[in-house]
Structure formats: structure tokens, C-alpha cells
């Protein structure tokens with residue numbers, strides 16, 4: 828079967844923007860307000876002739892107190908269903924307790940994970956919190972800007988090398 832790549836992370840880090848960027852169409856709903864994208868979205872994606880299914884797991888976004896639990900559930904599903912996980916963090920905001928909880932689950936799993944440091948809009952001047960992401964214990968954060976496309980091609984090179 829086709830490999831499955833899941834995009835996980837807490838609300839508002841840019842999962843849907845990255846999903847759209849990768850599939851090249853504006854299918855997922857991108858909103859400034861967390862809680863708008865309701866369903867998980869699947870799409871076939873292709874890079875350098877390699878075809879895979881991409882999942883935007885951003886569907887489960889509820890009130891603040893439920894976020895951690897719901898994001899955790901997403902992660903468990905993503906771990907079970909996918910071959911590779913793109914764990915998206917926000918380089919501007921840095922690490923939150925939800926990020927830490929997700930990172931802990933991912934470290935325990937055997938799945939390959941790429942720690943995606945989103946919102947590095949200017950590659951030469953990463954936000955100060957970018958360096959914070961090393962603390963998640965998931966290796967080097969991979970800087971991208973889903974919004975302007977910076978480094979997304981290099982991210983996809985890395986993705987297909989792991990499939």
C-alpha cells in the first residue's frame with residue numbers, strides 16, 4: 828500500500844497550511860481561530876515521483892482544557908495509522924505543555940518523526956524560540972515556512988527519503 832504521512836501538532840501551528848502547501852491545493856480550511864478545521868483531511872500527495880497519502884489531523888480542536896487530551900488522541904491514531912509523522916511546532920511561540928506531551932508520546936513510539944519548525948518565514952533569521960525546539964528531544968528541528976514555502980521542498984526530500 829501507499830505510505831501514509833500524518834501531520835500532527837497542537838492548534839494554530841500551521842498544520843493545514845503545510846498540508847495545503849504539500850498537496851498544492853487549498854482543500855483544508857485555514858483559519859486564524861483554532862477550532863475551525865473539524866475533520867481530518869486526507870489527500871494523495873506526490874514528490875519526485877514518490878506517491879504517499881497525507882493526513883491533516885487538525886480536526887480535533889476543542890476548548891483549551893480539552894486540547895491536550897484531544898491532541899493526544901490524535902497522536903495515538905496517527906501513530907497507529909501512519910508510516911511517518913510530521914510533528915509541527917511553532918517557531919515563534921516556542922514550546923507549550925501540549926507540545927511537550929505530544930513529544931513524549933512520539934518519543935515512546937517507534938514511528939519515524941520529523942520535527943517541523945514552522946513559521947520560519949525568513950530562513951536567515953529564525954525566531955528566537957526556534958532554538959527552544961531542540962529541547963523536545965526529537966532531534967534537529969527542520970525549519971520551514973508553510974505560509975511562504977521556504978524549505979518545504981527540502982522537507983519533502985527528507986520525507987520521501989524516510990518512506
Ligand code: GDP
Nearest residue numbers: 838839840841842843844857858946972973974
Ligand atoms: P493549524 O490549526 O495547525 O491547522 O494551523 P493553520 O494552518 O490553520 O494556521 C494557523 C495560523 O498560522 C494561520 O493564521 C496561518 O496563516 C498561520 N501560519 C501558518 N503557517 C505559517 C507560516 O509558515 N508563517 C506564518 N507567519 N504564519 C503561518
Ligand code: MG
Nearest residue numbers: 842843864885
Ligand atoms: Mg488546521
